[in-house]
Amino acid sequence: MPRLALSNVEVVYDKVFLAIKGVSLEVEEGDIVALLGANGAGKSTTLKAISGLLGPERGAVTRGEIAFGDLDLLSLGPPKRVEAGLVHVLEGRRIFGHLTPEENLLAAFPSGRSSARFTELRERVYTYFPRLKERGRAKAGYLSGGEQQMLAIGRALMTEPRLIMLDEPSLGLSPLLVQEIFAIIREINEREGVSVLLVEQNANAALEIVRHAYLVENGQIVMDGSAEVLKQNPDVQEFYLGGGGKVDYHAVKHYRRRKRWLA
Structure with a gap:
């Protein structure tokens, strides 16, 4: 059984x-x-449908099914989805800027758990992101963009998730920082056994760490396959990986016809 499965979701x-x-x-x-x-394709909306965060934006799942293991997620509110092991790291970090990194981690730690468990999870986060420990006395709002992204991911780990959804973790970061953070994401996946659903516009970086990818256009899945298959696809190379030389914009309409056929 898949850890997460969406079926004909609208x-x-x-x-x-x-x-x-x-x-x-x-x-x-x-x-x-x-x-x-691309931006506006429906990637973030898909994640919010899974995590249950559509309501504040006046959105709703009107059709389809979302299963998390043997759970029907659509019957659960957002807090219950987190308790089930699903965590969503939103685009733009959304850390508490007036709190220190440790206070941010404490804010995400489930209430009623022991202080010893908090210490254990905090040290695990610091193992992946030692820079957060170094900046322990700073207000999170004064951290760099890369450090704030590390804190957002570390805060998600405090919930002991079974699946992490990451929305544009490369946003606003330098190529070197993107490489560093993506390497840590892969390490967390391998060492902790945590499943990861990664939303990205930076297809080059994403396809270096994932095993499988789905391509979204206009709210629809138009292509999917292994990372290697997508990297070799000439359409993906031309329109998402920056290859193929100069883009012939007169061919875009024909390109979309081919993608619908492939889907």
Whole structure:
């Protein structure tokens, strides 16, 4: 059984706008999967449908099923989904800027657990992100963009997740920092056995660490396959990986026809 499975999911905003249309995907236990696509393609909406965060944006899942192991996620509120082992690291970090890194970690730690367990999980986070320990007395709002992203991921680990969803972790970071953070994501996946669903516009970086990827356009999955297969696809190379030389924009319409056929 897949750790996460979406089947023909549709999301509507304001009871009018159809944002994602019949999305189906799977993340196997211990796997690392990417959801790729341009800005506005429906990637973040897909993650919010899974984590239950559509409500504040006047969105709702109107069709389809979302299963997390043997759980029906659509019957659970966001807190219960976190308790089940699903955690969502939102785009833009969303750390508590007025708190220190350790206070941010404590804020994410489930209430009612022992202080010894908090210490153990905190030290595990510091093992992956030693820079957070070095900046322990600083307010999180004064951390660099890369350090804030590390803190956002570390805070997610405090919930002891079975699956982490990461929304644009490379956003606003230098190529070297992107490489560092993606290497740590892969290490967490391998060492902890935590499944990862990674949303990214930076297809080059994502395809270096994932095993499988889905490509989203206009709210639909138009292609999926192993990372190696997608990297070799000439359409993906031309429009997402920066290859293929100068883009012939007159061919874009034909390109989309080919993708619908491939899907």
